[in-house]
Amino acid sequence: MKLSQYTIVEEVDNEILLYNSVYSAIVLLTQSEFHDLQSFINNDNLEKTELFSYLENQNIIVSDEIDEEARLVSVANEKRYNPSQVTFTIAPTMNCNFSCFYCYEQGFRQHTMTTETAKKTAEFILKNVLPHQSLKVIWYGGEPLMGLNSIKAISEIIMKNEKKYKNFNAEIVSNGYLLTEKVAQLLKSYHVNYAQITLDGDQINHDSRRCLTNGKGTFARILQNIV
Known part of the structure; x- marks a missing residue:
C-alpha cells in the first residue's frame, strides 16, 4: 500500500488531517493512528485493520500496483463521455x-x-x-x-x-x-x-x-x- 499521490497531509491541533483532492475524502487521525498507518504502508506484512480498509475505500491510501494518473484519466473520460x-x-x-x-x-x-x-x-x-x-x-x-x-x-x-x-x-x-x-x-x-x-x-x-x-x-x- 501507499499514500495516494493526491492525498494532502496536514497537522491540525496535534492531529493529522488527510484529504484526497480527487475524491474529496477527508479523514482526521490521531498521531498514534497516523503512526500506525505509516507503519502499515512501510510493512506489507502488517494486518489490514478496519481503519486501513476504510482509508483504502476512501482512496486516502491505494494499492502499490495502481497507476493513479491513468485511473484519473479513465474516471474523467467516463464522466465526460x-x-x-x-x-x-x-x-x-x-x-x-x-x-x-x-x-x-x-x-x-x-x-x-x-x-x-x-x-x-x-x-x-x-x-x-x-x-x-x-x-x-x-x-x-x-x-x-x-x-x-x-x-x-x-x-x-x-x-x-x-x-x-x-x-x-x-x-x-x-x-x-x-x-x-x-x-x-x-x-x-x-x-x-x-x-x-x-x-x-x-x-x-x-x-x-x-x-x-x-x-x-x-x-x-x-x-x-x-x-
Whole structure:
C-alpha cells in the first residue's frame, strides 16, 4: 500500500488531517493512528485493520500496483463521455457581491441573463437531452444566487417538460453569502441537491481575501448559512 499521490497531509491541533483532492475524502487521525498507518504502508506484512480498509475505500491510501494518473484519466473520460447523462454549466449572471482581489471575472460583472435568454437557454437544454438521459445542471457565476430569477425560470421550464429526459438534478457553486435557509429550500425545490461553498482558511485569512464590494468581511455570515 501507499499514500495516494493526491492525498494532502496536514497537522491540525496535534492531529493529522488527510484529504484526497480527487475524491474529496477527508479523514482526521490521531498521531498514534497516523503512526500506525505509516507503519502499515512501510510493512506489507502488517494486518489490514478496519481503519486501513476504510482509508483504502476512501482512496486516502491505494494499492502499490495502481497507476493513479491513468485511473484519473479513465474516471474523467467516463464522466465526460457518459451517454446516459448530459450536463450543462450555466452562469445566470456574471455579477458578484464579493470583491476578491484574485478574481478574473471582474471585467464581466455587468452581464446578467435576461428573461428571454433564460427561456432560450431552457429550450436549448431540452433540445439537446434525450428521453433516456439524466439531465444535470451546474449553476455557476459570478455569484449565481444573484441571478436567482433565471435559475427559477430555467428550472421551471425544465421541470414542466419532464418527459424530455430520464431525471433532473442540479448543483450550485456559490460563495454562500446569500444562501439562507429560505433560499436553500427554494433551490431544493428546483432539484439542487449539492452546493460547493468556498472558505479561504480561517476568518482572518478569509475576510482579507473574500470580502463584500464595500470591504466588509463575509466569513461569519457564510458559516451561519451553512451550519
